[in-house]
Amino acid sequence: MVDWSVNSWRNFPIKQVPEYSDKVKVVNVEKELSLRPPLVFAEEARRLRKRMADVAEGKAFLLQGGDCAESFAEHNANNIRDSFRVLLQMAVVLTFGSALPVVKIGRLAGQYSKPRSSPFEIIGDIELPSYRGDMVNDMEFNKNAREPNPERLIKVYDKSASTLNLLRAFASGGMADLTKLHEWNLEFVRGTKEAEKYKNLAAQITSSLEFMNACGMTPENTPQLRETEFYTSHEGLLLNYEEALTRKDTITEEKGWFATSAHMLWIGDRTRAIDEAHIEYMRGIANPIGLKCGPSTDPDDLLRLIEKLNPLNQAGRLTLIARMGVNDIHKKLKPLVSAVKKSGLIVGWCCDPMHGNTVKASSGFKTRKMDDIMTEVKGFFDVHGEMNTVPGGVHFEMTGQNVTECVGGVYAVSESNLGDRYHTHCDPRLNATQSLELAFLLADLLAETRGKVGKPFSVIA
Numbered sequence: 001m002v003d004w005s006v007n008s009w010r011n012f013p014i015k016q017v018p019e020y021s022d023k024v025k026v027v028n029v030e031k032e033l034s035l036r037p038p039l040v041f042a043e044e045a046r047r048l049r050k051r052m053a054d055v056a057e058g059k060a061f062l063l064q065g066g067d068c069a070e071s072f073a074e075h076n077a078n079n080i081r082d083s084f085r086v087l088l089q090m091a092v093v094l095t096f097g098s099a100l101p102v103v104k105i106g107r108l109a110g111q112y113s114k115p116r117s118s119p120f121e122i123i124g125d126i127e128l129p130s131y132r133g134d135m136v137n138d139m140e141f142n143k144n145a146r147e148p149n150p151e152r153l154i155k156v157y158d159k160s161a162s163t164l165n166l167l168r169a170f171a172s173g174g175m176a177d178l179t180k181l182h183e184w185n186l187e188f189v190r191g192t193k194e195a196e197k198y199k200n201l202a203a204q205i206t207s208s209l210e211f212m213n214a215c216g217m218t219p220e221n222t223p224q225l226r227e228t229e230f231y232t233s234h235e236g237l238l239l240n241y242e243e244a245l246t247r248k249d250t251i252t253e254e255k256g257w258f259a260t261s262a263h264m265l266w267i268g269d270r271t272r273a274i275d276e277a278h279i280e281y282m283r284g285i286a287n288p289i290g291l292k293c294g295p296s297t298d299p300d301d302l303l304r305l306i307e308k309l310n311p312l313n314q315a316g317r318l319t320l321i322a323r324m325g326v327n328d329i330h331k332k333l334k335p336l337v338s339a340v341k342k343s344g345l346i347v348g349w350c351c352d353p354m355h356g357n358t359v360k361a362s363s364g365f366k367t368r369k370m371d372d373i374m375t376e377v378k379g380f381f382d383v384h385g386e387m388n389t390v391p392g393g394v395h396f397e398m399t400g401q402n403v404t405e406c407v408g409g410v411y412a413v414s415e416s417n418l419g420d421r422y423h424t425h426c427d428p429r430l431n432a433t434q435s436l437e438l439a440f441l442l443a444d445l446l447a448e449t450r451g452k453v454g455k456p457f458s459v460i461a
């Protein structure tokens, strides 16, 4: 990598970072973080890059989801378990419906910072720094709480380490066992149409497993049946944190630099200027990375960004995460897909149907409509169908909790219900039922894309 070092980003203009008043404390925190062990291992990140290469080629489907912003207050075992469960349920629906391996990546174990549209928030005649996620300051609206505190970076490291530890235990310790599928159901999903569909699907998988069992393949002798690969990701926003955890791979031949705060990092739509700090940092790390592309993305700029972020044109290195909004998806995505296709540059395409569809309900709550989310996903598949390219995956915001933040869905959260259980620290998330509903739609779209006869779930629909 020419003229790159772990801290070369410091020579470039940077957006969306906090102003700390105590600069000495910042340096001490960075020093302390740089002495901590890495959270992930380079070889894992390299393996994910291989999985993402399959995604780019249509041999696997990417499922990336989790909280908009994790919070310290809601960091506990039950929440982690429930998010993991919903993601696995979705993965099972997708694997069965599409007959493709599903690459599972959580927006988890590090997703604690947020870019904001304004550096200040004004309520009445008081102006304070905006809340930038628990990694930076506190959501409460008072001067003390909103003061950025560098020690929060250490707390993020600690919380992320314990989240990751539990996720690893779940992934390989029995929680992902396909023979226990029916036990994954969450209390409040019971009785809904989605739960019925899921139960039906679990029954079909159980009979396949019984058949395999009779043939001699059991969870005891076939680890693939009881374990899963689960990866973590977050927006790589606070580059001093990322720098402190960027380590040289000393074990394998390819002695690259890896971000070890997560397996995958993505670049936000607000920090993707080609001559600025975030692109400078990301171009040098060897992890698989994502690039969010909003409606303002220009096709030529995009090609230049891709060349800069993936100069060797390696499959699996770069995934473009389109977040256009339901009204723009056809108009804005197609020129990008077309330009990339013509250029011969290799990328994976992923759909974020959440961030382009945030609206303010009359009650004042920020929300998203299930209909818009589903329609954007369909539009994403349409565009790739027309271009004969690969609709590689989805990226979405969800929680395993029974929240009422997005409206619509079979369980019909209405605008007047939004206040019932609105707990997000940032953007509105799909709840477990809505997430499952999205998974069933995706399974149908994937089955169609693959030219299968009939829809696997229309039996009950």
Ligand code: TRP
Pocket (backbone or CB within 6 Å): 088, 089, 091, 092, 095, 101, 102, 176, 177, 178, 223, 224, 225, 226, 227, 228, 229
């Ligand atoms: N190991 C396979 C995979 O991860 C099959 C599998 C095991 C699985 N447990 C799972 C798939 C849970 C989805 C969800 O894909």
Ligand code: MN
Pocket (backbone or CB within 6 Å): 068, 069, 355, 397, 426, 427
């Ligand atoms: Mn968000």
